[in-house]
Amino acid sequence: xxxxxxxxxxxxxxxxxxxxxxxxxxxxxxxxxxxxxxxxxxxxxxxxxxxxxxxxxxxxxxxxxxxxxxxxxxxxxxxxxxxxxxxxxxxxxxxxxxxxxxxxxxxxxxx
Amino acid sequence: xxxxxxxxxxxxxxxxxxxxxxxxxxxxxxxxxxxxxxxxxxxxxxxxxxxxxxxxxxxxxxxxxxxxxxxxxxxxxxxxxxxxxxxxxxxxxxxxxxxxxxxxxxxxxxxxxxxxxxxxxxxxxxxxxxxxxxxxxxxxxxxxxxxxxxxxxxxxxxxxxxxxxxxxxxxxxxxxxxxxxxxxxxxxxxxxxxxxxxxxxxxxxxxxxxxxxxxxxxxxxxxxxxxxxxxxxxxxxxxxxxxxxxxxxxxxxxxxxxxxxxxxxxxxxxxxxxxxxxxxxxxxxxxxxxxxxxxxxxxxxxxxxxxxxxxxxxxxxxxxxxxxxxxxxxxxxxxxxxxxxxxxxxxxxxxxxxxxxxxxxxxxxxxxxxxxxx
Numbered sequence: 502x503x504x505x506x507x508x509x510x511x512x513x514x515x516x517x518x519x520x521x522x523x524x525x526x527x528x529x530x531x532x533x534x535x536x537x538x539x540x541x542x543x544x545x546x547x548x549x550x551x552x553x554x555x556x557x558x559x560x561x562x563x564x565x566x567x568x569x570x571x572x573x574x575x576x577x578x579x580x581x582x583x584x585x586x587x588x589x590x591x592x593x594x595x596x597x598x599x600x601x602x603x604x605x606x607x608x609x610x611x612x
Numbered sequence: 613x614x615x616x617x618x619x620x621x622x623x624x625x626x627x628x629x630x631x632x633x634x635x636x637x638x639x640x641x642x643x644x645x646x647x648x649x650x651x652x653x654x655x656x657x658x659x660x661x662x663x664x665x666x667x668x669x670x671x672x673x674x675x676x677x678x679x680x681x682x683x684x685x686x687x688x689x690x691x692x693x694x695x696x697x698x699x700x701x702x703x704x705x706x707x708x709x710x711x712x713x714x715x716x717x718x719x720x721x722x723x724x725x726x727x728x729x730x731x732x733x734x735x736x737x738x739x740x741x742x743x744x745x746x747x748x749x750x751x752x753x754x755x756x757x758x759x760x761x762x763x764x765x766x767x768x769x770x771x772x773x774x775x776x777x778x779x780x781x782x783x784x785x786x787x788x789x790x791x792x793x794x795x796x797x798x799x800x801x802x803x804x805x806x807x808x809x810x811x812x813x814x815x816x817x818x819x820x821x822x823x824x825x826x827x828x829x830x831x832x833x834x835x836x837x838x839x840x841x842x843x844x845x846x847x848x849x850x851x852x853x854x855x856x857x858x859x860x861x862x863x864x865x866x867x868x869x870x871x872x873x874x875x876x877x878x879x880x881x882x883x884x885x886x887x888x889x890x891x892x893x894x895x896x897x898x899x900x901x902x903x904x905x906x907x908x909x910x911x912x913x914x915x916x917x918x919x920x921x922x923x924x925x926x927x928x929x930x931x932x933x934x935x936x937x938x939x940x941x942x943x944x945x946x947x948x949x950x951x952x953x954x955x956x957x958x959x960x961x962x963x964x965x966x967x968x969x970x971x972x973x974x975x976x977x978x979x980x981x982x983x984x985x986x
Contacts, residue, residue: 516981522705523977529698532653533667568985571978576669577699578975581692582968584678588690589964592680 510538512563514554520544524552530570530577536561628663638882641928641944651697651948681952688963691880692951699974700877700951706970707875709863712746713960714764715739716868718857720795720816725850733844737768737856738868740783741837741959744858747969748828752859758792758817764834764858765789765817772846779846784839786856790829792819795855817857837959871966873956880950881926884943885918894918897942900932924952 516524524542531540531554539557556563628636635648652658655666675694682689692700719734726733744764752762766786772779793816823829844852863870883905889897897918898906907921926944933939955963 519977519981520705522702522710523974523981525698526702526974527978529653529696530667533655533665535655535664535666537655564985568982571982571985573667573669574699575975575978575982577672577695578971578978580669580673580676581678581695581699581703582971582975584676585690585964585967585971588678588680589683592683596683 509562509564510560511555511557512567514556514564514567516552516554518550519552520550521552524554526574527554527567527570530574531556531567534566534570536566628658628661632658632661637948638945639879639948641930641946643930643933643939646946653696683964686957686959686963687955688967689952689954692877692953694949695951696949697951700953702974703967703970704875704877704953706973707872707955707966708870710973711871711961711966711969712751712860712862713869713871713958714742714744714746714749714858714860715866716742716766716856716858717861718859720793720855720857721853722795722855723851723853726844726846726852727850728844733852733854736843737786738866740786740841740843742834742858743837743959744834745828746860746960748826749860758857758859760792760819760821760823762859763792763817764823765793766856766858767794767854768843768856769853770844770846771851772848774849776848778848781843781846781852782839783836783841783843785843786836788834789855790822790824790833792817793855793857816855871958871960872963873958875953875955875966877951877953879946879948880952881923881928882945882947883920883923883926884945885920885941886943887941889918889941891916893941897932902929902931903927906932 521544524544528540528542531537536558537556538559540555542552542554544552554567556567558566627633634640636652639649640647652665655664657665672694677693678690679693680688680690716734716737719730719737721730721733724730724733728736742764749764750762752758756762765788767789768781768786770779770781770785795816797814797816824833846852861869894906894908894916898904898908903922903925905920905922905926907919909917909919911917928944928946930944932942933944953967955966957963957966961969
């Protein structure tokens with residue numbers, strides 16, 4: 502839901518079923534966008550699952566800026582995931598699990 | 613003379629001045645209070661000194677690093693370097709409350725003559741971690757029928773013989789029923805469905821085929837993660853007979869679905885000696901620190917020098933800077949974008965998979981919102 506659409510430069514986006522998890526992360530990516538003049542979020546009432554994200558830009562369409570922010574957050578997540586998976590793989594290569602070593606030692610005995 | 617911007621002149625230092633860079637990247641833990649705790653997020657925050665603070669994905673990709681410090685069956689510690697706390701915190705929050713697992717949600721008690729009340733018993737059963745991959749199951753709505761894709765059924769039948777010793781019922785007595793419920797759903801209790809026809813009587817679940825026939829569970833039966841969790845204690849003559857139905861859920865609804873015991877992060881401590889600390893002072897410094905951060909380096913001829921040997925174990929207790937004049941010798945800081953992340957899995961999934969699941973969930977949230985916007 503979008504409010505304050507008289508002026509495309511500034512909008513408040515009302516997200517249901519979201520909380521600080523997404524709102525704070527999006528606020529960070531929005532603030533890092535040079536087109537953003539002001540950005541912030543609020544949770545009007547702690548027992549309602551709802552956040553308002555306010556975006557004011559220097560001229561660009563606020564909705565488009567928010568979309569770009571979400572896209573860069575997605576890209577960051579994808580990079581975090583691939584880096585993390587790589588680090589885990591590397592660690593597992595360097596420190597193989599104990600069980601697999603035991604079975605290797607046991608195999609000759611069985612033969 | 614060609615026109616050159618002042619910022620491009622060779623003798624103008626580029627980047628932030630060192631004191632500002634220190635404020636930007638470190639929290640300083642002074643004697644009275646920590647300072648420079650804020651994170652500067654605005655893209656134009658350093659525009660006046662010619663530094664761009666906006667998000668550059670290629671730069672993020674270049675700087676972001678992960679190193680695994682420890683990885684065991686159910687806990688892991690890793691360093692996440694070059695990320696903003698808002699995103700690290702999103703991962704932590706998702707790990708605790710939004711990564712789905714399977715947990716016992718409905719308990720059908722046929723008989724319970726123990727001292728433990730039914731609702732307490734059901735609650736205890738709910739908290740038992742079940743070793744089943746939640747990704748293989750579907751979500752179950754309240755009005756959806758229980759089938760082999762969304763429900764795991766366990767049976768518990770324990771009886772303490774009269775005249776015998778008391779019996780302790782542990783979680784390994786929960787037996788998995790891959791064919792679904794064995795309790796007959798009486799037609800009178802069924803709300804609007806037609807009475808059961810055919811040879812098989814209607815039960816509380818509607819399994820098309822056995823879960824044990826699925827390749828994932830064929831050699832890997834579903835069991836509670838720990839076999840020795842005490843469920844109840846029975847006195848002579850007491851009995852429990854029940855069926856427990858586990859479904860998929862998230863920690864936000866109830867903590868029993870939380871896949872982690874805890875997930876937390878801390879910023880990397882940084883200990884800097886601002887001047888050479890020698891001889892008696894070095895010995896004093898080593899003695900001061902309860903976390904044993906400092907070591908003494910022997911320079912020969914009876915000379916000694918203090919070194920920072922284990923900054924990671926610093927708890928920032930500030931004992932080393934408490935006394936007069938020590939703040940000028942030692943500086944305690946935290947690195948703002950270096951997170952020591954620890955995940956303790958409750959056992960449903962290995963910790964490294966939990967983290968990737970958490971990142972996927974944040975991605976899914978973004979994509980969901982993007983779809984709504986366009």
